[in-house]
Amino acid sequence: xxxxxxxxxxxxxxxxxxxxxxxxxxxxxxxxxxxxxxxxxxxxxxxxxxxxxxxxxxxxxxxxxxxxxxxxxxxxxxxxxxxxxxxxxxxxxxxxxxxxxxxxxxxxxxxxxxx
Numbered sequence: 001x002x003x004x005x006x007x008x009x010x011x012x013x014x015x016x017x018x019x020x021x022x023x024x025x026x027x028x029x030x031x032x033x034x035x036x037x038x039x040x041x042x043x044x045x046x047x048x049x050x051x052x053x054x055x056x057x058x059x060x061x062x063x064x065x066x067x068x069x070x071x072x073x074x075x076x077x078x079x080x081x082x083x084x085x086x087x088x089x090x091x092x093x094x095x096x097x098x099x100x101x102x103x104x105x106x107x108x109x110x111x112x113x114x115x
Contacts, residue, residue, distance in 0.1 A: 006046040006055045008063050012072055015062035019088035025113060027059040030066050030073065030082040037100030038081045048103040054110055060088070085113040 009015035012028070019026045031038040042063075045051055055061060064073060066080060074091055075084050078098065085095040095113045 004047060004049050004052040006052050006061050008061050010062075012062055012064060012069075012074070015060050016088045016091075019060035022060060024058060024060050024088075025094055026084075026086040026088045027055065027061040027110075028074070028084040028086060029061070029063045030077050030080050030084075031063050032066055032080060035080050041081060041100055041106070045101065045103050045106050048107075051103055051107050051110070054107060058110065059085070059113075083109070 009018055015026055015028075029038075031042075033039075046055075066073065066077070074086070075082075075093065075096070081098075081100055083097040084093060085097075086093055095109075097109045101109065
């Protein structure tokens with residue numbers, strides 16, 4: 001069975017290039033493999049049809065591991081998951097959101113980002 005999910009690029013650099021090409025903002029998620037809220041969102045929220053189709057249509061997304069990618073993290077953060085919505089050309093922050101969310105809440109966060 002085909003499961004819908006948010007498509008994540010494999011690196012920030014690739015995501016940036018893709019976002020510029022498609023003229024969409026970036027969604028950068030800060031995460032770790034052991035963060036329960038992050039994993040809940042990856043397993044549940046990102047697989048929600050409405051969430052994934054909206055995110056895939058309107059953003060180019062990438063997950064950054066705060067330990068592995070420590071040196072490349074473009075923004076400071078206080079906790080995870082953190083979501084940064086960014087203009088890919090200038091790397092200017094358009095919006096950000098902290099903490100795990102359920103489907104409806106996350107969708108409304110995505111919808112209020114100024115594209």
